[in-house]
Structure formats: structure tokens, C-alpha cells
Amino acid sequence: MKRTTGGTVLTYVAAVVVALGCIAPLAWTFLASVSTQSDIVARPARWWPSEFVFDRYATILFDSSSAVGNSFRAAFVNSLVVGVSVVAISMIVGIFGAYAFARLRFPFQRTTLMIFLATYMLPQVALLIPLYLILSSIGLLDSTIGLIVVDCALVVPFTLWILSNYFATIPAELEEAARIDGTSRLGALFRVILPSAKPGLFAATMFAFLLAWDEFMYALIFTSTDAAKTLPVAIAEFAGRYTTDFGLVAAGGLIASIPPVIIALVFQRQVVSGLSAGAVKG
Amino acid sequence: MAVATAVTPPSREAGPQHRGTGERKPVKRRRERQGRFAFWLLLPAFITVFGVIVYPMLRTLLISMFEVKSAVATVTPFVGLDNYVQALTSGGFWEAMGRTLYFTLVSTGLELVLGLAIAWLLNAEFRGRWLIRALVVLPWALPTIVNAAMWKGIYNAQYGALNGLLSGLGIIDEYQAWLSDPFTALNFLIVADAWKTTPLVAFFLLAGLTSIPNELYEAAKMDRAGRIRTFFSVTVPLLAPSIALVLVLRTVEAVKVFDIVYAMTRGGPANGTQTISYYTYVTAFSEQNYGLGSAISYLIVIVILALSALYLRLLRRSEMSLL
Numbered sequence: 001m002k003r004t005t006g007g008t009v010l011t012y013v014a015a016v017v018v019a020l021g022c023i024a025p026l027a028w029t030f031l032a033s034v035s036t037q038s039d040i041v042a043r044p045a046r047w048w049p050s051e052f053v054f055d056r057y058a059t060i061l062f063d064s065s066s067a068v069g070n071s072f073r074a075a076f077v078n079s080l081v082v083g084v085s086v087v088a089i090s091m092i093v094g095i096f097g098a099y100a101f102a103r104l105r106f107p108f109q110r111t112t113l114m115i116f117l118a119t120y121m122l123p124q125v126a127l128l129i130p131l132y133l134i135l136s137s138i139g140l141l142d143s144t145i146g147l148i149v150v151d152c153a154l155v156v157p158f159t160l161w162i163l164s165n166y167f168a169t170i171p172a173e174l175e176e177a178a179r180i181d182g183t184s185r186l187g188a189l190f191r192v193i194l195p196s197a198k199p200g201l202f203a204a205t206m207f208a209f210l211l212a213w214d215e216f217m218y219a220l221i222f223t224s225t226d227a228a229k230t231l232p233v234a235i236a237e238f239a240g241r242y243t244t245d246f247g248l249v250a251a252g253g254l255i256a257s258i259p260p261v262i263i264a265l266v267f268q269r270q271v272v273s274g275l276s277a278g279a280v281k282g
Numbered sequence: 283m284a285v286a287t288a289v290t291p292p293s294r295e296a297g298p299q300h301r302g303t304g305e306r307k308p309v310k311r312r313r314e315r316q317g318r319f320a321f322w323l324l325l326p327a328f329i330t331v332f333g334v335i336v337y338p339m340l341r342t343l344l345i346s347m348f349e350v351k352s353a354v355a356t357v358t359p360f361v362g363l364d365n366y367v368q369a370l371t372s373g374g375f376w377e378a379m380g381r382t383l384y385f386t387l388v389s390t391g392l393e394l395v396l397g398l399a400i401a402w403l404l405n406a407e408f409r410g411r412w413l414i415r416a417l418v419v420l421p422w423a424l425p426t427i428v429n430a431a432m433w434k435g436i437y438n439a440q441y442g443a444l445n446g447l448l449s450g451l452g453i454i455d456e457y458q459a460w461l462s463d464p465f466t467a468l469n470f471l472i473v474a475d476a477w478k479t480t481p482l483v484a485f486f487l488l489a490g491l492t493s494i495p496n497e498l499y500e501a502a503k504m505d506r507a508g509r510i511r512t513f514f515s516v517t518v519p520l521l522a523p524s525i526a527l528v529l530v531l532r533t534v535e536a537v538k539v540f541d542i543v544y545a546m547t548r549g550g551p552a553n554g555t556q557t558i559s560y561y562t563y564v565t566a567f568s569e570q571n572y573g574l575g576s577a578i579s580y581l582i583v584i585v586i587l588a589l590s591a592l593y594l595r596l597l598r599r600s601e602m603s604l605l
Binding site: 044130217238253263 | 544566
């Protein structure tokens with residue numbers, strides 16, 4: 001589509017507005033995290049700090065005598081353990097299931113997929129009490145393993161959905177050719193489908209990681225100490241406790257955002273093609 | 283949930299289909315083998331999802347019919363549907379439902395409009411598009427709790443950026459405590475939520491936009507259709523399945539909203555931001571009324587199912603197909 005000059009100008013104006021809208025809140029938060037307390041509360045507002053202080057980052061990242069730092073680092077490790085495990089499990093489980101939905105024909109196929117997707121409609125709050133009782137009776141309360149188990153139940157329907165849509169777009173002929181050469185179905189899945197489903201795999205991995213990293217309600221109720229507490233819970237606690245030190249909350253929040261932001265930036269090119277498979281398949 | 287666009291309508295001239303030739307035996311046997319294979323492939327998914335969900339769902343249903351008013355209660359009389367009646371006749375429940383409905387309508391609407399605009403922008407060709415795409419990803423990648431803490435800071439009455447900006451521009455004379463008025467707080471909560479979730483909406487819609495074949499736009503041009511006309515007679519109809527999909531996803535999320543409420547306002551002030559999920563949480567955990575809390579969570583399920591059924595009907599009308 002050829003654009004008129006008016007269209008182009010409008011496009012650039014819109015681009016600047018969108019860019020500012022995305023960046024401004026983050027930039028302000030970052031500047032607060034490296035400002036002195038007196039700069040933060042200065043009136044009229046001081047948009048650019050008079051001096052840069054990185055103490056808060058040092059406290060959170062390295063100070064082993066600080067309770068805040070210790071619990072933040074423990075939470076970071078817990079979030080990584082939970083995030084990576086949930087991604088690994090739900091990708092493996094999702095790949096097998098998605099192959100069944102995309103390539104095999106079996107009774108109640110649509111219904112089965114619908115039931116998996118319908119679980120997304122259950123509010124987590126409806127499951128909290130029984131899950132709490134179960135986890136406590138099998139000793140998985142306040143443990144990362146318990147959290148991984150319950151988080152997988154949230155994430156697997158998503159990986160199943162994204163992957164089955166993507167697998168379904170891969171031409172069946174590719175697989176048939178391999179099958180004629182004597183490859184088993186599983187062999188074809190690994191040698192034919194997966195290599196050509198990279199955008200779908202990336203999109204699913206990214207969704208799974210972001211979901212697991214972001215999960216809050218289960219972590220809030222099922223964990224209580226540094227042994228299993230994840231970052232969202234730790235940050236909600238900081239934010240509740242250190243209401244006067246916004247810089248500290250900001251610093252912690254920004255560090256906690258680094259892993260998902262990196263993953264999202266690296267994979268973002270794949271997301272649209274990964275998702276469009278879901279939106280386009282005829 | 284593959285959503286089919288109406289890009290390739292089935293040709294009417296297609297010859298008679300080879301239906302009714304009767305299933306031959308090898309086909310049937312292959313079907314059975316496929317069914318068994320599918321069962322094994324899906325078993326891990328069944329275990330990881332339903333192993334966690336099924337028992338708690340049944341247990342919650344059961345609890346919802348008993349009076350359980352503390353974690354250590356020993357006497358828990360069966361009360362049938364009393365908890366449901368109590369919920370449905372209490373003002374708190376309907377107020378929370380009303381707020382949730384408001385939150386859902388306004389946030390979904392806002393996200394859809396902004397998301398469509400951003401998707402439209404990202405689909406246009408201009409220099410630096412890669413940068414805008416990368417920037418748009420940022421809010422989405424930010425954890426919800428971090429987002430909540432950030433906006434709580436922005437709205438802060440003492441040092442918040444919003445106060446700094448508005449008073450710098452001379453719009454307000456004094457710093458305002460934005461989150462201290464119930465209705466304002468609810469609206470500001472919506473803004474914070476929309477800031478984070480709009481990018482995802484935009485990406486879903488962009489995925490839909492990129493799938494619209496260029497020939498259709500060229501055809502529209504040949505027919506001398508203007509931009510607006512093209513938008514409404516080409517883009518919108520072909521984007522309908524993506525829009526419907528986004529509506530379902532966002533509505534479900536909005537009805538379930540909890541995290542951002544917890545981290546930003548804890549339901550306050552004066553319960554002004556207490557959405558239905560948060561209300562359930564308070565009922566079950568702060569007030570320890572497990573029976574009533576369980577009943578309310580089932581009522582939420584019913585609301586979500588009803589809304590989703592409604593959307594699915596719309597989706598089906600717009601030629602949605604599953605796989």
C-alpha cells in the first residue's frame with residue numbers, strides 16, 4: 001500500500017506517541033531507583049536526579065547483611081527454578097499433546113481441546129483452599145516443587161493451544177514424505193515437525209515463561225518463606241512494607257523484570273508469526 | 283482455537299464430495315490406532331492439568347454447600363444452597379460484581395481501541411518500526427506486580443510522577459491523592475492494567491492484520507474505496523475472528539483480575555476497587571468464611587462461562603473453526 005505524505009507524517013507521530021507511552025513510566029521508575037530520597041520527593045518534581053546513587057541496586061544484589069537483599073536474591077533464585085521447570089515441563093507435555101491435536105484423528109477431539117482451553121476460565125481463587133489442604137498434607141507447601149506442579153496446570157493449556165495451532169499449519173506432505181521413508185510418527189515429530197515449527201515453539205516458550213514468572217496468587221498463598229517465595233510475592237511485600245522508599249521497590253522491580261524482558265525482546269519477532277498461525281489457520 | 287478467516291471460502295463449483303463411500307476396514311483400524319496413540323500423547327497433559335484441577339473443583343463445590351467458617355472448624359453443618367443465596371442477596375457481592383463488570387467493559391474496550399491503533403501502526407511500513415515493536419513488548423513483559431508497584435508510585439500523593447507532571451503543566455495547584463477516591467482509584471487501576479495488557483492485544487490483532495491478503499486492499503483500491511471505507515469493509519470483517527479471540531481472552535482475565543488489585547490498592551479505598559476475585563479472596567481468607575467464599579467462586583465460574591458462551595456464539599458466526 002503506497003502511503004501519502006499525510007499518512008507518513010501521521011505514522012511517525014503515532015510512533016512517537018506509542019514509544020513515549022511505553023518508555024515514560026519505565027524511565028521515571030528507573031530514575032527514581034537511582035535518585036536520592038530527597039530528589040524523589042522534591043517539589044517541583046525533579047525529573048533528572050541531581051546525583052545518581054546505585055546503593056539500592058548494591059543492597060539488593062550484593063549486600064549479604066541486608067534482610068531485603070537476602071530475601072530478594074532467594075526469591076530471584078526461586079523464580080528462576082520455578083520458571084525454567086514450568087517451561088520445560090509444559091513445553092514437553094505441550095509438544096506431545098499438540099501433535100495429537102494437530103495430526104491425529106480421535107473421538108471427541110474438539111471437545112477435548114475445548115475442555116483444556118476451558119480450564120483457563122476457572123478463577124484460581126476457586127482452587128486455593130483445596131489445593132492448600134492437599135499441598136500441606138503431602139508436605140509440598142512452601143516448596144518450589146509444589147509451586148511448579150500447580151503452575152504447570154495453568155501453563156500447559158496455553159502451550160497446547162499455541163503449539164497445536166502452529167503444528168496444524170505445517171504441511172502434512174512434509175511428514176508423509178518422512179513416514180514413507182519409514183520414520184515413525186514420533187520420529188517425524190522430532191525430525192520434521194519441530195524443526196519447522198520454530199516460531200510456534202518460541203512463542204509458546206515465551207508465553208510459558210512469562211506466565212510462570214508472573215504467577216502471583218498461588219505463590220502468595222502456598223509459599224511463606226525464602227525457601228519458595230517467588231519474586232512477585234517478594235516485591236508485593238517490599239512494596240507493602242517500604243512504602244516510603246519507592247526507590248528500593250523500583251530497583252527491585254526493575255531487576256525482577258530483566259529475565260522476562262530479555263526473553264520477550266529476543267523472541268518478539270517470532271511472536272507475531274507464532275500467534276498468526278493461531279489466528280489464520282483455515 | 284484456530285480461528286479461520288474467510289480468506290478462502292469453499293468454492294461452490296467444487297464437484298460432489300466423496301462422502302458416503304463407506305469406511306473401509308483398514309481405515310477403521312488406522313483410526314483406532316490413532317486414537318490409542320493420541321491417548322498416550324495426551325496423557326501427560328491430562329495429568330498435569332486435570333490432576334491439579336479436578337479434585338479441588340469438586341472439593342470446592344462440596345465446601346460451598348457447607349457452613350465452614352474457620353480453618354479449624356469442627357462443626358460444619360450442611361446448608362445446601364444457603365451460601366449461594368447469601369451471596370446473591372448480599373450487597374457486597376453485587377457491588378463487587380458491578381465493579382468487575384465496569385472494570386471488564388472499560389479495560390477491554392480501552393485495550394481493544396488502543397491495541398487496534400498500535401497493531402495498525404506496527405503493520406504500516408516506516409523507518410524504525412523494529413524499535414517501536416521492541417518498545418511495545420516492554421510493558422507486556424513487565425511482571426504484573428512490578429507494574430502495579432510502578433503505577434502506585436506514579437499515582438503517589440507525595441512524589442508521584444502524575445502529580446509532578448500535572449502541577450508542572452499548571453493543570454493542578456496541589457498534589458492530589460489520586461488513589462483515595464474509590465471511583466478514581468478504580469479508573470486509575472484500569473489505566474495501569476491497560477498499559478500492561480494492550481501490547482498483547484496489539485500483537486494478537488497484528489497477527490490477524492498480517493494475514494489479510496494484500497490483494498484485497500488492491501481490489502478495494504481498484505473499486506476506489508477510500509481509507510475509511512476500506513477499513514470497515516475489508517479490515518474489520520477479516521479481523522473479526524482475531525477481535526473475538528482477544529475479547530474472550532481479555533474478558534476472562536478481567537473478570538478474574540486479582541494481582542494488580544492486591545498490589546495496588548488491596549481493594550480500597552472503601553472497597554472501591556474490590557473486584558469479584560478480590561472479594562472472594564477476602565471472604566474466604568480474611569473473613570475465613572470458606573463456605574461462602576467457595577460459593578462465590580462458583581458464581582464467578584458461571585459468569586465466565588456465560589460470557590464465554592456468548593462470545594463463542596459470536597465467534598462461530600464469524601466462521602471460527604477449531605483446528
